[in-house]
Amino acid sequence: MEEKKFGLSKMNYILIAASLAVIVLGFFLMGGKPSGIEFNPDIFSTRRIVVGPMISLLGFVLMIFAILYKPKTKVEE
Numbered sequence: 001m002e003e004k005k006f007g008l009s010k011m012n013y014i015l016i017a018a019s020l021a022v023i024v025l026g027f028f029l030m031g032g033k034p035s036g037i038e039f040n041p042d043i044f045s046t047r048r049i050v051v052g053p054m055i056s057l058l059g060f061v062l063m064i065f066a067i068l069y070k071p072k073t074k075v076e077e
Helices: 010-030 046-068
Strands: none
Touching: 010 046
């Protein structure tokens, strides 16, 4: 029986999992206690409006890299 070749390698899947974890971390940092009836000034914290989105953006860029990454193959002589 012929071995099936997948479009992505094991390293691609590892990088995809890592970038997904970075994206989830960024969304977690954007979360927090919502502003209800009382005004909550924490909704304007740097962690929520700068750090979280930048980490999520980094995760999405890493996801693109993880999908496009092509591992080096050994040349058989």
